[in-house]
Amino acid sequence: MPHTRRSSDEVLSAIRDAVHSELAAHGYQGITFEGVARAAGTSRPVLYRRFPTRAAMVTDTVIAHSTEAASTPPTGALRTDLIDLLEVLYAQIGATGVEVFSGLLAEVDHDTATRVEEATLGFFIGRLSTIVDAARAHGELGPERLHPRVPGAVLALARHEATLSPEAPSREDAASLVDHVIVPLLQVSTQAR
Template identity: 35%
Template structure:
């Protein structure tokens, strides 16, 4: 007799099932029923965690966003930011433009789901940027905390997401232009030595 999965083990199994189901059927055909079947659990188990498929998919995507420990240390703010944005762009590419647009359309009419999106995805990537990339730059003396406003903390991620949603692809040249033409000049204007 197989043991019952609980807690984090069950949640990770469900998130893996969400990802596998999404990859097989796409976002438009993703259902709670299909995920429950693939995960070997029931729909009520899913609904205890997420109130909708969009919330479930956001949790799945958040589970796959770059973690701070994944960002290699390059020795410069620019290099570390390129590394993080490259990881984030790869994750966006895995989810796909169509799925992201579908999730955005659903959350636009649902304030609760919008909050889940902001907390689960947007804030998680911004946290990696602040706690890893910016913290390293501050330790190296490239930045001081007063150089960073809340908007500047999110700017690289916001520009990356906008580029991906509009064009469906973000190459290395685009990432470097985001940094060299927008983010780094904005930080320099606030006194950073980047």
């Protein structure tokens, strides 16, 4: 059977899948261009043409996976939708999240760190805005627009819990954060009655 040449998008998808698998298997410190190339069915020169450093390669995968996160449409039940959103975030960070986060911080340049933050915040703001709009339509939140700092604060709280807790946060942890901090913040911010 003749070998079919993969498109650039197919190669990039295979690389991202390989990075994700290699991170899960070996952690950030154990990821190598050679291991990713082997797992992706490509060569190191192909990787080096796309990514000058290991941090750039991992960052690309982190951004791609955070923006492709599958989420169900909001139900309109504010509490449930927020808990579901936090669980998506926790799943993205995963068991190796703290180690990957620490490794990237040590190696990544300022511009790349900014890109990661913008992509993550963009995804989170988009999902949170959809949830807020649905909850507002169901009468759970007030008419005022969220201050631009509110989504960033919610993301920072959730990310802090996911990356600095000794164990992966549970649904109960997400519910507690939602009930005691996030919902009250959203209610005050939107002037809910």
